[in-house]
Amino acid sequence: MTAAPSTAATSAAAPAGTAAAGGTAPAVSATAGTFTAGKPAVPAPRSPTGPGIGFAAVSKTFDAGRRGALRALDQVSFEVGGGEFVSLLGPSGCGKSTALRMVAGLEAPTGGEVRVLGRPPAEVVSEHRLGIAFQDHALLPWLDVRGNIALPFRAVGRRVDRDLVDELIELVGLTASAGLRPRELSGGMRQRVSIARSLVLRPDVLLLDEPFGALDAVTRRRLNLELQRIWAQRRITTLMVTHAVDEAVLLSDRVVVMSARPARVVDVVTVPFDRPRGLELLTDPAFHELEDRLTRALLTTAPGAAATEAAEADGPAATRAGATDADLEESS
Numbered sequence: 001m002t003a004a005p006s007t008a009a010t011s012a013a014a015p016a017g018t019a020a021a022g023g024t025a026p027a028v029s030a031t032a033g034t035f036t037a038g039k040p041a042v043p044a045p046r047s048p049t050g051p052g053i054g055f056a057a058v059s060k061t062f063d064a065g066r067r068g069a070l071r072a073l074d075q076v077s078f079e080v081g082g083g084e085f086v087s088l089l090g091p092s093g094c095g096k097s098t099a100l101r102m103v104a105g106l107e108a109p110t111g112g113e114v115r116v117l118g119r120p121p122a123e124v125v126s127e128h129r130l131g132i133a134f135q136d137h138a139l140l141p142w143l144d145v146r147g148n149i150a151l152p153f154r155a156v157g158r159r160v161d162r163d164l165v166d167e168l169i170e171l172v173g174l175t176a177s178a179g180l181r182p183r184e185l186s187g188g189m190r191q192r193v194s195i196a197r198s199l200v201l202r203p204d205v206l207l208l209d210e211p212f213g214a215l216d217a218v219t220r221r222r223l224n225l226e227l228q229r230i231w232a233q234r235r236i237t238t239l240m241v242t243h244a245v246d247e248a249v250l251l252s253d254r255v256v257v258m259s260a261r262p263a264r265v266v267d268v269v270t271v272p273f274d275r276p277r278g279l280e281l282l283t284d285p286a287f288h289e290l291e292d293r294l295t296r297a298l299l300t301t302a303p304g305a306a307a308t309e310a311a312e313a314d315g316p317a318a319t320r321a322g323a324t325d326a327d328l329e330e331s332s
């Protein structure tokens with residue numbers, strides 16, 4: 001995972017838990033493929049409304065210095081409808097965090113266009129309508145839970161809405177720990193602070209980059225359900241990067257499966273299970289069927305295959321761009 005921006009780095013232009021202003025993008029029209037899993041056991045999720053997040057033929061090539069060009073994303077197109085919860089699933093290093101960083105305005109595409117709420121990301125970010133929570137939660141050690149959650153208000157120069165801070169503390173189940181500092185909290189509690197903080201400016205869009213990656217299985221599952229509850233209450237357009245197929249199925253309306261780098265969209269799968277989803281769903285055969293389908297889709301995106309395909313399609317330059325990190329290091 002690409003490291004989350006440090007609190008210090010984001011505090012001036014954008015508060016911790018919100019995205020920093022950044023890239024611009026050229027105009028291209030949006031397209032997205034969808035696939036509905038066969039034989040849904042329960043009714044399909046509600047229809048998303050309004051514009052959420054749009055990727056239209058988005059490519060990203062990094063200048064990796066001596067290592068040459070590194071192509072992370074290749075013509076990626078998908079959409080997250082307003083109020084929808086979508087997960088990005090893909091092999092390690094394929095470009096998921098890069099995609100998320102583009103939505104947060106922290107990276108600009110080198111091709112195609114990213115839109116948020118129908119507008120360039122930087123505009124939405126500058127209005128503090130975008131919340132972010134990463135795996136390394138970047139809490140300030142000298143502030144207690146309440147102070148960390150309220151931090152975005154101070155960072156944007158707004159008066160702290162104490163009622164909202166208390167509401168969020170309650171929402172993530174930390175009322176009894178509101179006066180504790182990060183070193184006194186467990187990993188799961190810190191993650192809850194991070195999620196509460198990402199919500200404090202009432203964002204319209206929430207970005208989660210492996211928010212539960214470092215947690216034990218039980219805590220992770222508890223927080224999965226908590227996140228589902230928070231999302232159901234607020235219906236924030238949510239894009240989550242995860243490695244966990246079961247987590248993606250449990251939480252999402254749709255799952256976008258990406259190939260190995262350079263990332264392409266290989267499938268967009270609708271999750272047909274009704275909400276709220278409980279842990280009993282994890283033992284449902286239909287859940288396992290969908291999990292298997294997604295796992296198979298991931299397995300077909302072996303790293304070597306993507307590099308070869310890119311080379312065949314685009315010639316010698318792409319061979320270098322599509323090469324693995326090890327290949328690039330070897331040739332430098």
Ligand SMILES: Nc1ncnc2c1ncn2[C@@H]1O[C@H](COP(=O)(O)OP(=O)(O)OP(=O)(O)O)[C@@H](O)[C@H]1O
Nearest residue numbers: 001002062064070072091092093094095096097098
């Ligand atoms: N600023 C940068 N400069 C050069 N290369 C970069 C930069 N940011 C990311 N990369 C490279 O782009 C590729 C995709 O990185 P990214 O973090 O988006 O992958 P990921 O799918 O989120 O990985 P993981 O699943 O392991 O978290 C990696 O090879 C990474 O080294």
